[in-house]
Amino acid sequence: MATQPVNSENHDWQLANAQPEAPEESGSKESSTKHTQQEKPSSRGETLSSVRTYLGLHPHVPIDDEHEDLEHHELLWSRIRLTLREPFAEFFGVFIMVMFGDGSVAQVLLSSNSTGNAGTISTSAPGGAGYGNYQSISWGWGLGVMLGIYVAGDSGGFLNPAITFCFCLYRGLPWRRFPVYLVAQFLGGFVAAGVIYANYVNAINNYEGYGIRSVPPSKTATAGVFCTYPQPYLSKASQFFSEFITSTLLMFVIFALKDDSNQGAMGKTGAGHMFPLALFFLIFGLGACFGVETGYAINLARDFGPRLMSYILGYGPEVWTAGNYYFWVPIVASFLGCTFGGFLYDAFIYTGPESPINTPWLGLKRLVRPELPRKKRAKSAV
Incomplete structure (x- = not known):
């Protein structure tokens, strides 16, 4: 196929x-x-x-x-x-995404105090004080998502358990597929973080000191290479809202890009073959506009998998307690935000029959009685 x-x-x-389908029978x-x-x-x-x-x-x-x-x-x-072709594709899609995303964070952070042989700031880096800035990180994550989608095209290119969940909830993706995709996506982020650490371990030792591993708000913390940490001035409500709103925007726009009944830009239906490129700009925009407060994790696989790897690699229990136990916020907020974003799109824009929003009682009747068939209006012949 x-x-x-x-x-x-x-x-x-x-x-x-x-x-x-059964094979055709033959009398010969x-x-x-x-x-x-x-x-x-x-x-x-x-x-x-x-x-x-x-x-x-x-x-x-x-x-x-x-x-x-x-x-x-x-x-x-x-x-x-x-x-297991599709779960393998999701694994490597997330792996590629995190390699480029965390790799960009590592390069920007670990080169920011690069020193030459005389102990002065190295002039070999562009600008003389490092290889990149915050926008380099937005570029890295945008490229990682775009290339990860190309890798995971045959699986659907979800790369995010919350997005997979919403396609199960709103677009008829079989629920049995959710746990196997969740495991594959989590492992993709987990393994990628280990590869990033192996690649940058000497740079980490140079930046923090040999064997020293710390988390924010330490001024020399390198744990942020692997997962997100909130700004110290944020309350728990602000942390949650920042992740919630970015996840809502993410899912709302993805549904728009995947909606073939939406004429979209230039009269085209949905994003079509431009979907990976559109996702690049979406992720870049979320980072450029909403990344300062919590680092816009918006993805369990991108945040929890690498966080667990950093804990195993020696960053200690602080990876869980930092930010007043912030670690659960990207997990819960991403699911709730994406679910809300999908609801908004289907409630106000989407007209397709597979969404439960377009059923009696906004899908609650189907939730109570899942045996009810999904009715589709027959298309008349032209």
């Missing part, structure tokens, strides 16, 4: 529980012999489809038609890859 990146229609979410002896020879691969294919369906994935793997019947798909790792 040929696919295009970041196109929800390619994943056929509404048919996630459909069974694979040659066809019967061929069927017998391929009985074992067919059984493996049925097992693969069953496992994928159990996980909430579409029974058919999203691969190119030319790759579908190649012999190497009978190898053990090939079968594992076909079974």
Whole structure:
């Protein structure tokens, strides 16, 4: 099945529980012999489809038609890859996103006091005092999200558990898919943070001192390379509101970009093939306009995974207690903010039938009675 990146229609979410089509029967002896020879691969294919369906994935793997019947798909790792192709894509999509995002933070922070051999500020860096500034971080996260979506195109390119949750809630993505995507996204951020640390460990030692690891508000803290920390002047309510409003904006705009019934800019439907680029500008804008207070985490996988890695690497329990136990705010606020942003878009703009907002009692009736069928208005033939 040929696919295009970041196109929800390619994943056929509404048919996630459909069974694979049965092979055509043939009365010829040659066809019967061929069927017998391929009985074992067919059984493996049925097992693969069953496992994928159990996980909430579409029974058919999203691969190119030319790759579908190649012999190497009978190898053990090939079968594992076909079974978990979308979770693998989400893992590496988040991995790429965090590598570029945390990498930009590390370069800007750790080069800010670069010194030469004489102990003076190094003049090898642009401007003589470091490699980049805050806008470099906004660029890094924007690029990371855009490239991560390209990597995870066949999985939907969600890269964020809160966004996955909203597509389950508002767009019919199977709920069974949510936990496997959540684990894949979390592990992607967790592993990426470890790679960033391995790459920058000498720079961290140079910046803080060998073996010294601290968190904000320490003036030499490097924990902010991996996850977000709030400004010390913020109250808990302000911390929460900052993450909530950025998450709301994120989800509202994503639904607009993915809405094919929305003519959007220049008369086009949705963002189409420009979706990854549009997300680049969205993330860049959120960072440029709302990043100062809490660092706009807006993503459990981007914040909690690297935070856990920094704890394991020696930053200590302060990664949980800093900011008056701020660590839970990006988790809860991202889910609530994205849910609210999706609600706003569907309540005031979206007209599609799959959203529960467009059902009796704004979806509450379906919540109480999930067995009720989703009614779709039949399209008249032209």
